[in-house]
Every structure is written in structure tokens, then in C-alpha cells.
Amino acid sequence: MEMTRLQKYIADCGVASRRKAEELIQQGSVKVNGIVVSEMGIKVSSSDRVEVNGSVIKPESKKVYILLNKPSGYVTTVKDQFRRPTVIDLLKGVDERVFPVGRLDYETTGLLVLTNDGDFTHKMTHPRHEIEKTYQATIAGTPTKDEIHSFESGLEIEDYVTSPAKLKIISTKERTCVIEVTIHEGRNRQVRKMCEAIGHPVLALKRISLGKVTLGNLPEGSWRELTRDEVNSLRNS
Known part of the structure; x- marks a missing residue:
């Protein structure tokens, strides 16, 4: 019988x-066969009874990959302790339990991928x-x-130095401008902090592409399934 690490x-x-x-394991939110597990390294199989926050879980047989155009005012989590709207609330018609791949902060809009494929997310x-x-x-x-x-x-x-990035000015007005920024990292609020560091605070921020996958004309608040080619391109990025 195949054994799998509990977090996987x-x-x-x-x-x-x-x-x-x-994090859920460390917090004591996971039980295996009725016993709370709080240490890493344990392996389980399909015959084990695994519970998270009191609910029994089973592997999803169907893998789904979703592209969401996230609006402002939603948190990128499955549940929020402050009961704020989450991106999961926008996925009407999705029966599988999915979770976000990475994060967009509360105010940031744009491209967000969600899935139930743990290996894909890890990569x-x-x-x-x-x-x-x-x-x-x-x-x-306007940056000089x-x-x-x-x-x-x-x-x-x-406490860190950002990796090389790209910044292109798209258009300018008297007191503001629109720029396009490309980064490789995914640190917390990184684009906002980088713009602040050069003296040009962000007024609005939207992610428009991830690898070769683009947001296109998907309306804000709407979602679609990624194509097989898009999933493969992200896997191979």
C-alpha cells in the first residue's frame, strides 16, 4: 500500500x-486515526482516517486548475479568521475543494491560480x-x-535584496504613471515595497500574467479553467 507524507x-x-x-499540522489541527499529529514526517495511506479541523478528508480524484480574476477586497485564503470575503467565495459552480497557488494581497487585483493539485502547487x-x-x-x-x-x-x-526585475513605463500623467513590472520572486507585497523604495508608492496594482498564462479579457470576479497547454506551460516554466 502506497504511503504518502501527511502534508502531501x-x-x-x-x-x-x-x-x-x-502549518495545520504544527497547530495541532490534524488527526490521524483519532490521534492529534503535530510533528512532520509521518506517512499515511488511503486506509488511514485523516481529519483536519474535525472533518474527514479524502484525496480528490479529479484535478482542477482555475484562473480567477481577483477583485480588490478579497483575501487569498480558503477561510479567514476575520470573516472577510475570500477568493473561494467567487468560485460558484466549482464542486472540488481548491486552494490558491501563492497569494495576492487584499487590495491587489488580477490573475490568481487555484487548484487541488498539491504537487503542482508545490512546484x-x-x-x-x-x-x-x-x-x-x-x-x-514618474520614475527617473x-x-x-x-x-x-x-x-x-x-532583510533582503530583491532579484533583478523589469520596469517599463506604459503611460504618464501629471502626477501619476502606469508601469509594467516583471519579477521572479513572490515575497509579501514585494512590488508595493519595491515601488515605495524608489519613492513612487503604488496606487493600484493588478497581476496580468504568470509565466505564459495571461489574464486576457476575463472580467473581474470571474473565473475559467486553465487549458491543458496552460497547465503544462506553468509546470515547465
Whole structure:
């Protein structure tokens, strides 16, 4: 009988990403055969009874891959302790339990992928897999050539230096401009912090592509299934 690490089993059940599953285990929210498990490394099989927060879970037989155009005002989690709207609330008609691949912050809009495929999520979010993420931002003021060079070369933010990035000015107005930013990392509020670091705070932010997958003309708040080619392109990015 095939044995699987508990955090991977939880992810395969569509409950949470593997990283989030590890947090659930550490918090004591997971039981195996009636016993609370709080340490990593345990393996389970399909014959074991696994519960998360009191609910028995089973691996999803059908893998689904969803592209959502996230509106502002939604959190990128399955559940929110403050009872704010979550991106899951927007997935009307999706029967499978899915979870977000990575995050967009509360105010940020645009492309978000959700799935119940734990292996896919692990590959997409692992630091060594540098998938390009492109954003369109409205910022205060207009960056100078020197500021753009600093942005693209790497900025010291908090306790890290950002990896090389791209910044292209799309259009300008008297006090604001629209830029396109491409990064490889996925740190918390990174684009906002990078723009702040060069003196041009973000006023609005939207993710428009992930690897070769683009948002296209999908209306805000709507979702569609990723095509097989899109899923494969993300796997191979």
C-alpha cells in the first residue's frame, strides 16, 4: 500500500497547499486515526482516517486548475479568521475543494491560480522555480532612469535584496504613471515595497500574467479553467 507524507496527503485532498498543510499540522489541527499529529514526517495511506479541523478528508480524484480574476477586497485564503470575503467565495459552480497557488494581497487585483493539485502547487511556489510574474501598476509620480536602474538591479528591502526585475513605463500623467513590472520572486507585497523604495508608492496594482498564462479579457470576479497547454506551460516554466 502506497504511503504518502501527511502534508502531501492533505494537499492532495484539496484542503491546503503543502506549506499551509505543514502549518495545520504544527497547530495541532490534524488527526490521524483519532490521534492529534503535530510533528512532520509521518506517512499515511488511503486506509488511514485523516481529519483536519474535525472533518474527514479524502484525496480528490479529479484535478482542477482555475484562473480567477481577483477583485480588490478579497483575501487569498480558503477561510479567514476575520470573516472577510475570500477568493473561494467567487468560485460558484466549482464542486472540488481548491486552494490558491501563492497569494495576492487584499487590495491587489488580477490573475490568481487555484487548484487541488498539491504537487503542482508545490512546484509553482517553491523558491527554486522562478516563474515570471507580471503586474500593471499605477504609481505616484514618474520614475527617473536612475530609479528604474535601481529597481531593476536589486533593492534592499527589510532583510533582503530583491532579484533583478523589469520596469517599463506604459503611460504618464501629471502626477501619476502606469508601469509594467516583471519579477521572479513572490515575497509579501514585494512590488508595493519595491515601488515605495524608489519613492513612487503604488496606487493600484493588478497581476496580468504568470509565466505564459495571461489574464486576457476575463472580467473581474470571474473565473475559467486553465487549458491543458496552460497547465503544462506553468509546470515547465
